[in-house]
Amino acid sequence: MKQETTYPKLNDLLGGLGNLVPGSADHLPQDDCPEQETSSATEATDDDWELFKRNLASYNFREKKDDRMVCKLDRDLADSLDECDIDRKCRSDIVNAIVRTFITRYIDRLRQYRKSNRSLLDKP
Incomplete structure (x- = not known):
């Protein structure tokens, strides 16, 4: 009999990272915001999970990815991700998918933190 694969919840993998974006407390895991309705929190989580899976x-x-940059993870995050077998993807692919999901979900909020490069060449 084929065993059904269960995947961890995206919010569990993110560990409540929603609090890093100002004004995003409404997207924290249910345990952190008990006043939220369970159904809307579940729908958002399911939508986030589906976006993550896509x-x-x-x-x-096992495709060589030449355009990768080095990014150091906290040991507890790396260990937690290494315990997951999500479609046989490597830790880097999982991290990239998580970050892409987060950026896609919060693109409008992230834009306000975009750096404006200032140069002496810009001055008259």
């Missing part, structure tokens, strides 16, 4: 599916298995 982003993860865009990475091919």
Whole structure:
């Protein structure tokens, strides 16, 4: 009999990172905001999970990825992700899918933090 694969909840993987974006407390996991309605929190989580799965599916298995940059993860995050087998994807693919999901979800909020590069060449 084929065993059904269960995946961890995206909010569990993110560990409540929604609090890093100002004004996003409404997207924290249910335990942190008990006044939220369960159904709307579940729908948002399911939507986030589906977006994450689509982003993860865009990475091919065991494909060499030359355009990767090094980014250091906290040990507890790396260990937690290494415990997951999500479609046989590597930790880097999972992290990239999580970050893409977060950026896609909060693109409008992230735009306000965009750096404006200032140069002496800009002055008259």
